[in-house]
Amino acid sequence: MRISTSIYLEICWLGFLLVFGLPFQLNAQLPDSLQISGDSVGAFLNMDATYNRPFLSSEKMPVAVGGYLEANSLYSSEDGVSEGLSFQARRLTLFMSASISNRIKFLSEIEFEDGTKEIAIEFAALDVSFHPLLNFRGGILMNPIGAFNQNHDGPKWEFVERPDVAVSMLPATWSNAGFGLYGKTYSGSWIVGYEAYLTNGFDNTIINNIENKTFLPATKQSESRFEENNSGRAMTNAKIAIKNRNLGEIGFSYMGGAYNKFENEGLKIDDKRGVHVFALDLNTTIKRSDTYITGEMVYAWIQVPSTYTQQFGNHQRGIFIDVVQPVVKQKILGWKDARFNVAARFDFVDWNSGSFSETDLDIGDELWAITPAVSFRPSSQTVFRLNYRYQWQVDLLNNPAAKTASWLFGFSSYF
Amino acid sequence: MKIICQVTLMLAIGLLAACQKTLPFAPEEEDLLDGPVNGLNLEEKAQFLRGDAAFNEVFTIERGLGPIFVANQCASCHPGDGKGSPFVSFIRFGQADTLGNLFLDQGGPQLQHKAIPGFEVEQFPAGAPSAILFAPAVTGLGFLDAVSDEDILQSADPNDQDGDGISGRPHWNQIPDYVDPRDHSLSINGRYITRFGKKAGAYDLLHQTSSAYNQDMGVTSSFESIDPYSGLKLDPEVNIQTINDVVFYLKTLKAPIARNQNDSEVIRGREIFGELGCIKCHLPQLKTGLSPIAAISDKTFYPYTDLLLHDMGPGLDDGYTEGFALSSEWRTPPLWGLGLSTDSQGGNYFLLHDGRARSIEEAIILHGGEAADSRGEFTRLSPSEKKQLIRFLEAL
Numbered sequence: 001m002r003i004s005t006s007i008y009l010e011i012c013w014l015g016f017l018l019v020f021g022l023p024f025q026l027n028a029q030l031p032d033s034l035q036i037s038g039d040s041v042g043a044f045l046n047m048d049a050t051y052n053r054p055f056l057s058s059e060k061m062p063v064a065v066g067g068y069l070e071a072n073s074l075y076s077s078e079d080g081v082s083e084g085l086s087f088q089a090r091r092l093t094l095f096m097s098a099s100i101s102n103r104i105k106f107l108s109e110i111e112f113e114d115g116t117k118e119i120a121i122e123f124a125a126l127d128v129s130f131h132p133l134l135n136f137r138g139g140i141l142m143n144p145i146g147a148f149n150q151n152h153d154g155p156k157w158e159f160v161e162r163p164d165v166a167v168s169m170l171p172a173t174w175s176n177a178g179f180g181l182y183g184k185t186y187s188g189s190w191i192v193g194y195e196a197y198l199t200n201g202f203d204n205t206i207i208n209n210i211e212n213k214t215f216l217p218a219t220k221q222s223e224s225r226f227e228e229n230n231s232g233r234a235m236t237n238a239k240i241a242i243k244n245r246n247l248g249e250i251g252f253s254y255m256g257g258a259y260n261k262f263e264n265e266g267l268k269i270d271d272k273r274g275v276h277v278f279a280l281d282l283n284t285t286i287k288r289s290d291t292y293i294t295g296e297m298v299y300a301w302i303q304v305p306s307t308y309t310q311q312f313g314n315h316q317r318g319i320f321i322d323v324v325q326p327v328v329k330q331k332i333l334g335w336k337d338a339r340f341n342v343a344a345r346f347d348f349v350d351w352n353s354g355s356f357s358e359t360d361l362d363i364g365d366e367l368w369a370i371t372p373a374v375s376f377r378p379s380s381q382t383v384f385r386l387n388y389r390y391q392w393q394v395d396l397l398n399n400p401a402a403k404t405a406s407w408l409f410g411f412s413s414y415f
Numbered sequence: 416m417k418i419i420c421q422v423t424l425m426l427a428i429g430l431l432a433a434c435q436k437t438l439p440f441a442p443e444e445e446d447l448l449d450g451p452v453n454g455l456n457l458e459e460k461a462q463f464l465r466g467d468a469a470f471n472e473v474f475t476i477e478r479g480l481g482p483i484f485v486a487n488q489c490a491s492c493h494p495g496d497g498k499g500s501p502f503v504s505f506i507r508f509g510q511a512d513t514l515g516n517l518f519l520d521q522g523g524p525q526l527q528h529k530a531i532p533g534f535e536v537e538q539f540p541a542g543a544p545s546a547i548l549f550a551p552a553v554t555g556l557g558f559l560d561a562v563s564d565e566d567i568l569q570s571a572d573p574n575d576q577d578g579d580g581i582s583g584r585p586h587w588n589q590i591p592d593y594v595d596p597r598d599h600s601l602s603i604n605g606r607y608i609t610r611f612g613k614k615a616g617a618y619d620l621l622h623q624t625s626s627a628y629n630q631d632m633g634v635t636s637s638f639e640s641i642d643p644y645s646g647l648k649l650d651p652e653v654n655i656q657t658i659n660d661v662v663f664y665l666k667t668l669k670a671p672i673a674r675n676q677n678d679s680e681v682i683r684g685r686e687i688f689g690e691l692g693c694i695k696c697h698l699p700q701l702k703t704g705l706s707p708i709a710a711i712s713d714k715t716f717y718p719y720t721d722l723l724l725h726d727m728g729p730g731l732d733d734g735y736t737e738g739f740a741l742s743s744e745w746r747t748p749p750l751w752g753l754g755l756s757t758d759s760q761g762g763n764y765f766l767l768h769d770g771r772a773r774s775i776e777e778a779i780i781l782h783g784g785e786a787a788d789s790r791g792e793f794t795r796l797s798p799s800e801k802k803q804l805i806r807f808l809e810a811l
Contacts, residue, residue, distance in 0.1 A: 077438040079439055080438070080441020081441065082438070207532070208476050209475060212491075270533040305530075307530045307534075307536045308529060308531065309484075309487060356502050359500075359501050359502070390439075398761045400758055403439035404439065405437055405438045
């Protein structure tokens, strides 16, 4: 496969982002490379979630390990038909990190989903710090699109299910081989961070899959995606996040590039088609009530051949919003920092925005869901969750919605 | 704080206790088109479920879709086993008269107007006669399949000997080699009575299903092995067992259940339907012959069709002939399930062979030819009588 000169344009784009970030280096400090978790800036953004985890380490060992486990029961019914009660071992995730030398560190995350149905290296990257604003990262990266993709650990959330926009529109957890730069700086209450990576991208399965919709997560099934970039063009990933310690954090992110194989053995075999995803994420805590609010809004534009079926949409959008309200914070049954929370989530995904060319009637293919929840945290690293989820999903034609309700009870805990 | 904790716990326990009531109710059976006919044995139910899965299978490129196609699964054209919509309408072309299709070497008889990435769609040949068609609902087809040829002929009056202006005739048509005629089927000069499709061009559900895999999805089988794109014979992309399962599924889908039958307006509407003479073609009652599937064997059912071709006049004459069904001739569509059409057409009506009628009333008004007298009677009904007739049709 030939690589076009556009790779150099993409590298220039990375350079531009770097230059763009430099003016923010006001009071930046060097990170303490010996400390695996966190950094010396002392304020976390969503982009820090990879390292902002509990690890078990020994002073004599340069390696730290950790992980989390989550399991749940599920009872659901769609339009009055239930498959009964199931117990699900959703995820066993193992982290391992190491300080290799001064300002060089390594972290990996290996996940077993649904037993051994899906085993994935979600993250395995080498980080080299030259300056707080200039860190190199290479290996298998979690693409910085939205916030959930990088900040997805089960124990951090009050809900058993992951947000629909994150897993059914975006492909969380979405990792790819690639490299790039990231950095962070702060001034007073303000913190600014950026990430810019070039990675492998999507493939043709996003418009050729058994979900019968444009479905970005379909690419995750490709066994070769860590060794070969299907389109031969790097996917650009860029994110900038701004946080005010009193107000909260907002992030703007983009990933995109060609997704289909349009050249083979030097011959053009198809038109080049691209996918472009834009995300806005935010999180804040209302200090007076200690109410935590987080959410993500995503818009995707996918080039689909006009002669292909309209089943596969070229515009998608989705959103989720979580509101978490602690109601009890006290010592309970010997756990001194135990918490009871009530929470609610709103999900919306539209896999095919627009209207039919034949009739100008709205295309459906949408999902709405609300999930009230209660959770109990005996400690910050362990959560027991009881969720009730009610979902409406309409088909392409907007025929009467399929209604699904689910009761989920489970736990998720770091170890 | 203790109180809050206790209230939260009690709330959670209460919600758990009310678990069943928090789950969505099943729609009434009569409001659904899908589901098996009553009386299947365990083995038949298993095959029904396999057929259901195959009917809903999404064909990807690797699975054999295309390269040119109309839809990528059976359920795209028949969502919820109901009628199709404009987004999956299809075009038959190439035959102007009963002498045959002159455009078979140019892609006839069906236009595959979609293509997988990297391929061009089929181009419509200039000057070809054509008709736009919408897929029908597929419920109750097993009952229609099991009607004997003799019973179909009983309703026929090709020369209008009774002088009522209705001259329905069966479609005596050629059938492909892979189709085995039913026991006791009738034949004239090697042609059989075909009954499925808008022009009754397909003999049975195997014929209909194999053609649909091939012409609608570009999927080859042992029955229809020619790829519509290349014109070459290809290895089967769907196996015989899968097609047999789909055929069995279609045979054992339940017949639509009529609703609101005790409603006085529906009762009066039924009477008006008879008074207008609609029942001469939309025959309310048929019966099946003997079938190896006990659930549909020797049963009386209410499809509102005679399975015959009728001349519907110049307004519905698209200029396209299929087999020996003339361009103005259309098979009487069953009216059962008519009121549930909107549940598969996105809340809208797209009626008649090409969806041109956006309401039941408009569909009636567009009737011509042999139905012209009935249409005339309809136009002379009072608004309340029209409403009663529509209520009856919606209740089917």
